[in-house]
Amino acid sequence: MKLLLPGASGLLGVNFAQEMMSEHEIIGLDRGKLINAPFKVLRRERLDASVIDSILDSESPEAVVNCAALANLEDCEENPELAKQINVDLPRVLAQACKSRNISFVHVSTDAVFDGKKDGAYNEADAPNPVGVYSRTKLEGEQAVLAEYAQAVVARVNFYGWSLGGRRSLAEFFVNSLSAGENVNGFTDVIFCPMWVNHTARILVNMLERGLSGVYHVVGAQPMSKHQFGVDVARRFGLPEGRIAPKSVEESNLRAKRSHNLWLSTRKLSADLGEELPSFSAGLDGFYAQFRQGYPQKIRSYQQK
Numbered sequence: 001m002k003l004l005l006p007g008a009s010g011l012l013g014v015n016f017a018q019e020m021m022s023e024h025e026i027i028g029l030d031r032g033k034l035i036n037a038p039f040k041v042l043r044r045e046r047l048d049a050s051v052i053d054s055i056l057d058s059e060s061p062e063a064v065v066n067c068a069a070l071a072n073l074e075d076c077e078e079n080p081e082l083a084k085q086i087n088v089d090l091p092r093v094l095a096q097a098c099k100s101r102n103i104s105f106v107h108v109s110t111d112a113v114f115d116g117k118k119d120g121a122y123n124e125a126d127a128p129n130p131v132g133v134y135s136r137t138k139l140e141g142e143q144a145v146l147a148e149y150a151q152a153v154v155a156r157v158n159f160y161g162w163s164l165g166g167r168r169s170l171a172e173f174f175v176n177s178l179s180a181g182e183n184v185n186g187f188t189d190v191i192f193c194p195m196w197v198n199h200t201a202r203i204l205v206n207m208l209e210r211g212l213s214g215v216y217h218v219v220g221a222q223p224m225s226k227h228q229f230g231v232d233v234a235r236r237f238g239l240p241e242g243r244i245a246p247k248s249v250e251e252s253n254l255r256a257k258r259s260h261n262l263w264l265s266t267r268k269l270s271a272d273l274g275e276e277l278p279s280f281s282a283g284l285d286g287f288y289a290q291f292r293q294g295y296p297q298k299i300r301s302y303q304q305k
């Protein structure tokens with residue numbers, strides 16, 4: 001398949017491209033960070049409707065996987081207008097452009113559309129209730145995409161992996177901080193379902209190949225607290241888990257509100273794919289194997305210094 005990836009420099013984008021490039025033709029869209037990537041990259045400073053139209057017409061991808069977002073919660077609180085442009089307006093334009101050309105479209109959304117007040121796992125039929133600018137704009141992005149293009153996939157994700165800047169995912173935070181001998185906090189009262197980003201990439205392609213559409217929860221099958229995640233990462237890397245202090249997110253000075261329960265059921269996804277999702281330990285093993293093989297340094301070398 002020929003796949004176009006807006007947001008190719010991001011945590012998902014770069015790992016998706018890296019994971020799938022030997023099996024699929026990847027064309028990344030980037031604003032100028034990627035210089036040495038081993039996949040094709042088109043540099044565009046701005047993604048408006050005319051730029052997107054001309055790229056789709058000249059490249060003729062079979063599918064677009066939208067990895068672009070303003071994904072930092074604090075940045076969204078500080079700049080809600082920018083958050084709307086990237087998280088709502090851009091996905092809408094992409095959906096329109098894909099629909100008119102009959103190109104498959106996967107829009108990547110977030111587990112954080114829920115307020116976390118449910119006792120138990122959220123499924124796709126549960127009503128979202130965003131708690132901040134990031135999650136509100138992401139929900140509006142989902143709605144805009146499906147209003148334009150009912151056959152699109154909206155994938156609510158949560159993942160970890162190695163990023164270009166080395167600081168984009170929670171797993172990197174634990175590895176970097178503990179390796180530097182620092183003490184860190186791990187929230188015991190935020191439950192989530194982390195998935196290794198390489199697994200996320202494979203599942204998204206699998207969904208495309210099976211022609212799925214609509215909203216899906218594409219997260220890890222095992223819920224855990226952020227503290228427990230840190231402990232598991234530390235154990236896998238042989239780092240001192242005792243340096244991770246169990247804390248409440250309410251004690252943090254983070255500006256953007258966080259939901260306490262982001263346990264999302266993946267039953268619909270497993271049923272429609274006809275397979276079990278990869279286990280948490282398989283993902284963590286993959287993340288650790290990448291570390292041993294110098295993968296973090298390799299992907300960092302793709303970026304402009």
Ligand SMILES: NC(=O)c1ccc[n+]([C@@H]2O[C@H](COP(=O)([O-])OP(=O)(O)OC[C@H]3O[C@@H](n4cnc5c(N)ncnc54)[C@H](OP(=O)(O)O)[C@@H]3O)[C@@H](O)[C@H]2O)c1
Nearest residue numbers: 007008009010011012031068069071108109110157158159
């Ligand atoms: N990380 C997670 O665990 C997580 C959890 C839930 C949902 N998600 C969702 O997953 C998706 C990918 O997230 P991520 O963690 O990979 O995010 P990320 O690392 O912050 O990457 C975001 C990407 O979007 C690009 N971008 C930002 N503003 C843009 C603009 N104005 N025009 C064009 N491109 C722009 C960035 O380009 P630059 O590098 O040039 O800034 C970057 O390539 C997002 O939809 C996010 O909401 C992620």
